[in-house]
Amino acid sequence: MIRLDGVAKTYRTRRGDPVEALAETSLTVGENEFVTLVGPSGCGKSTLLKLVGGLVPATRGTIRVREQVVNAPFPDVGFVFQQPVLLPWRSVLDNVLFSVEMLGLDPRQYRKPAVDLLELTGLAGFETKYPYELSGGMQQRVAICRALLPDPGLLLMDEPFGALDAMTREEMSLELLRIWEERRKTILFVTHSIPEAILLADRVVVMTPRPGGIARVIAVDLPRPRTMDLEFDARFKAHSDEVRSLIFAGRKVRA
Amino acid sequence: MATLVGALVLWEAATRALRIPRFIMPAPSAILGEGWEWRYRFIEHTWVTLYETLGGFALSMVVGVPLAVLIVYSPILRGALYPLIVLAQSVPKIAIAPVLLLVLGYGELPKMVVAFLVAFFPVVIDTATGLHATPPELLDLSRSYRASAFKTFLKVRLPMALPFIFAGAKVAITLSVIGAVVGEFVGSDKGLGYVILSSTSYWKTELAFSAMILLSLMAIVLFAAVSLIERLTCPWLVPERDA
Numbered sequence: 001m002i003r004l005d006g007v008a009k010t011y012r013t014r015r016g017d018p019v020e021a022l023a024e025t026s027l028t029v030g031e032n033e034f035v036t037l038v039g040p041s042g043c044g045k046s047t048l049l050k051l052v053g054g055l056v057p058a059t060r061g062t063i064r065v066r067e068q069v070v071n072a073p074f075p076d077v078g079f080v081f082q083q084p085v086l087l088p089w090r091s092v093l094d095n096v097l098f099s100v101e102m103l104g105l106d107p108r109q110y111r112k113p114a115v116d117l118l119e120l121t122g123l124a125g126f127e128t129k130y131p132y133e134l135s136g137g138m139q140q141r142v143a144i145c146r147a148l149l150p151d152p153g154l155l156l157m158d159e160p161f162g163a164l165d166a167m168t169r170e171e172m173s174l175e176l177l178r179i180w181e182e183r184r185k186t187i188l189f190v191t192h193s194i195p196e197a198i199l200l201a202d203r204v205v206v207m208t209p210r211p212g213g214i215a216r217v218i219a220v221d222l223p224r225p226r227t228m229d230l231e232f233d234a235r236f237k238a239h240s241d242e243v244r245s246l247i248f249a250g251r252k253v254r255a
Numbered sequence: 256m257a258t259l260v261g262a263l264v265l266w267e268a269a270t271r272a273l274r275i276p277r278f279i280m281p282a283p284s285a286i287l288g289e290g291w292e293w294r295y296r297f298i299e300h301t302w303v304t305l306y307e308t309l310g311g312f313a314l315s316m317v318v319g320v321p322l323a324v325l326i327v328y329s330p331i332l333r334g335a336l337y338p339l340i341v342l343a344q345s346v347p348k349i350a351i352a353p354v355l356l357l358v359l360g361y362g363e364l365p366k367m368v369v370a371f372l373v374a375f376f377p378v379v380i381d382t383a384t385g386l387h388a389t390p391p392e393l394l395d396l397s398r399s400y401r402a403s404a405f406k407t408f409l410k411v412r413l414p415m416a417l418p419f420i421f422a423g424a425k426v427a428i429t430l431s432v433i434g435a436v437v438g439e440f441v442g443s444d445k446g447l448g449y450v451i452l453s454s455t456s457y458w459k460t461e462l463a464f465s466a467m468i469l470l471s472l473m474a475i476v477l478f479a480a481v482s483l484i485e486r487l488t489c490p491w492l493v494p495e496r497d498a
Contacts, residue, residue, distance in 0.1 A: 050395075053399055054399070055395055055398060055399060073398055073399045073400070073401050074401075075400075075401070077399055079395065079396055079399050081392040081395070081396075082392075083390065083392055085390050085392045085393045085396065087393075087411070087414070088491045089414050089489070089490075089491045098410075099396075099400060101410070102396075102397055102400035102402040102406065102407075102410070103400045103401070103402075104402075130491060132491065
């Protein structure tokens with residue numbers, strides 16, 4: 001579904017110095033695969049996400065989604081960012097309808113699907129509430145509904161649970177998997193958290209900085225549906241160790 | 256409230272006890288007395304100043320907001336207009352007023368222009384700040400849906416900027432009052448600024464005080480009116496409630 005061939009991205013700072021956010025990278029992602037991108041700051045994972053979504057053009061290489069070359073935003077993508085960025089002057093329901101409105105579709109056709117999505121994410125009854133009345137986790141769920149409403153084939157999520165507290169994070173991870181089981185789509189999910197990356201994914205793309213790029217892609221050998229106690233499974237630990245060794249390679253921890 | 260009443264009582268007592276001459280510092284009772292006698296003429300003068308204020312304020316919003324939009328959306332216009340705006344701001348309006356009166360005559364228009372000149376800068380700056388206040392993720396989101404710049408402006412940036420525009424409006428309306436009075440000081444035969452100037456030259460200080468009180472009340476009421484419009488237009492800016 002997604003193919004990156006030798007894709008690289010260099011930004012220019014104000015002074016004109018080049019900053020290589022992503023070095024030559026190649027990757028393929030299959031249809032309806034759940035792939036996580038994990039790595040420390042500066043490894044280029046958010047850049048990769050934006051490249052796939054067409055929000056930034058590649059400096060080198062080609063990106064293809066469903067065989068079409070990507071160099072600009074295209075329909076069939078849903079974005080979810082770390083901040084829910086809901087519109088404070090709109091109700092929850094109108095916030096969910098924001099995506100179809102901006103796409104130029106008729107929001108009236110989508111009211112029922114929007115209500116269904118809210119129910120799916122556990123927000124039934126909150127349609128008329130305003131963002132300031134919701135907790136961070138609930139706002140993020142609204143943002144996910146908003147992204148899902150146009151039923152995109154591809155969901156790009158940039159640390160969507162990063163602003164939430166640890167317990168809400170866990171809850172939302174399982175919630176997301178549940179939603180994904182009901183409405184299958186391809187998901188690219190960026191995270192800082194190694195356990196989260198392993199728990200959610202079919203494959204984990206481990207990235208390292210300086211220069212930003214893929215160190216390795218690890219296939220996750222765990223059954224679905226995933227549960228929290230899988231974290232104690234031996235296979236989980238093996239994957240976790242492997243990811244850690246890649247990320248912390250060459251860094252000596254001073255005792 | 257109690258402090259205000261107390262201060263008035265003290266003022267009254269002090270002027271009587273110290274036998275301060277009426278033309279230096281009149282007692283509150285004298286101010287009220289003279290003010291009441293003059294009430295019909297005061298209504299007329301207040302209306303003139305109000306008219307000038309509202310005219311200048313309206314001009315500042317009608318010119319200032321679109322100007323800010325232009326500056327934000329067009330880097331070329333920004334480069335061209337921004338220095339002009341800052342230049343206009345740095346010239347003291349008191350210095351411009353006499354020239355304006357020469358050019359535009361003695362009526363209400365030059366006072367409106369002075370009010371406009373004083374008020375439009377905060378409108379432009381606050382509106383521009385508000386337009387820049389949209390979180391970049393929202394702009395990315397709009398771009399990902401390939402929404403036109405106009406749609407993004409109307410549905411995202413403008414509503415986001417409203418609180419800032421109202422902040423600018425609140426400052427502008429109080430400055431408009433000042434601008435109108437400055438215009439009247441330079442040359443007029445009507446309005447509360449004129450009353451202050453002429454009554455002091457006749458040693459009728461009580462009238463000057465009355466006029467000042469009326470001006471303050473006008474500024475307060477206008478400010479409150481803008482705040483009310485803000486609360487009605489932007490109901491989502493409710494202060495934090497307890498969960």
